[in-house]
Amino acid sequence: MTTLGAVFLPYLPPERLQPIVRAADASGLEELWLWEDCFRESGIAAAAAALAWSTRMRVGVGLMPVPLRNVALTAMEVATLERMFPGRVRIGVGHGVQDWMGQVGARVESPVTLLREYVTALKALLSGETVTTEGRYIKLRDVTLDWPPAAAPEILAGAIGPKSMRAVGEVADSAIITAGNSPSALLGHRKLLDEGSTAAGRPPVPVVVYLHAATGPGAAERMERERTTWGYESIVDRSVVGDAHAVAAAVRNLADAGADTVVLQPTPDDPDPEGFVRFVAHEVRPLVPAG
Template sequence: MGAVFVPQLPPERLKSVAQAADEAGLDELWLWEDCFLESGITTAVAALAWTQRLTVGVGLLPVPLRNVAITAMELATVHRLFPGRARIAVGHGVQDWMGQVGARAESPLTLLREHLTALRSLLSGRRVTSSGRYVKLDGVALDWPPPRMPELLSGATGDHTLRLAGELADGTILTGGSTVAQVRRARGLIDEGRARAGRTDPHRIVVYLHCATGPDAASRMEAERVRWGYDTMDGHGVAGGAEAVAEAVRAWAAAGADTVVLQPTPDDPDPEGFMAFAAQEVTPLVHD
């Protein structure tokens, strides 16, 4: 179980929300590197430093914005500073945003394949030379690789990217609003990629679930429906108390999600309280 610190909140709010999640016993706090709001690595390191036991995820770092050597350096540093407490994903990013900054790739799939391949090699401590279409390295090796290869996560939505995630990543992040049927289908496509690569190791799926609680939950969720362009919120999220949310989490887990991350509305009146709600009211019901 996890919850999102949505980047529509100002960065200075992160400390109190992260500490509230840590003190409440939440398993995971997830952050986004959405353009042009807040950076992923900076916020992750701050949240990790401000807390004691909380796992902090970043979903995700857009690869068109990042040289793979920088990505590897940042991930290696985070995993050495906070062993076992970070879950950081890479992915295509939103193509319109990538276009805004002049970083849109002609073949996002090729870029992600090259980035994931080089990133795994660098984090494994190997010296890498690559002359791909996008990733070009000449004898690059990290001086401070992590002691153990960390979990390498990829975001994915399309069929080809889901298969690629199964082939090259250790876990996949699915976007908020993914339905139970979409999670089930994604699991099948990921498994196709895993089979193609001969992989038998675990592959964890993380999915964000729109969630609102409190007396105005229904109206705030309706605003989310409009914002994201859904015909209905049925199947895309849940509004209500702990029992209703726990039931929804169990449904998404049964479809193949290993981690369900509750995504509050940007106008949630009590982000710190939402963390406690997820940890202390919903999680015990899920695990019963």
């Protein structure tokens, strides 16, 4: 019952994307996820290329920082991708790293308010509605997409704090949870998301969770460097190191805690990114109940 994916990390140069996309698509990987981290690579440009280079897999972008992007522009870009590659686009938005938003003069006083207004407007535009709104941050006057998608794609949103989690449950179609969360932590996040959904009179939102993963020679050493980079006191239950059986067990634990999609996040210094996506598709996938 679990969808399985992998991340193309933006620590790799953009020209490394094509061979990894081709390896992922040929191997049968369900989803390849991209990040729009400042100041590395564009989520939309990379997603368009990945979709064009592949034939069947879905491509996710998680997350695009909403303070950096006018909502009408994002709606135009998402609609274009969905019309060209229907059913293969998964777009996630979020607050963005606040220090980065400050660097570009886009930091806002209330990220939760912005996210709520942004997701609401974005979903309406992608549904083909004419949108007029005068919110605290989102201001639109009679805006209608000329080329809305035939069916509006889901809009995912990510968050970390309790207020943001509840807001995601209120307005987003699915939630994205960052790597470094144990199954018990995920249960807590799931509760907050459900509180938001219940308050809005909506059903619970599906959850996408990233999972730090390393396999092959030097995997433990690479994961220890990840622990240091992310500032974790312990990597126990926050990541998985080992063969396909170990990785699949960690995926199943997250699924039991409420994850609908688990996206395996390799270490930035993984020596074989193409091999990693093949590993996920060929070795881990058969050991996890399919979505």
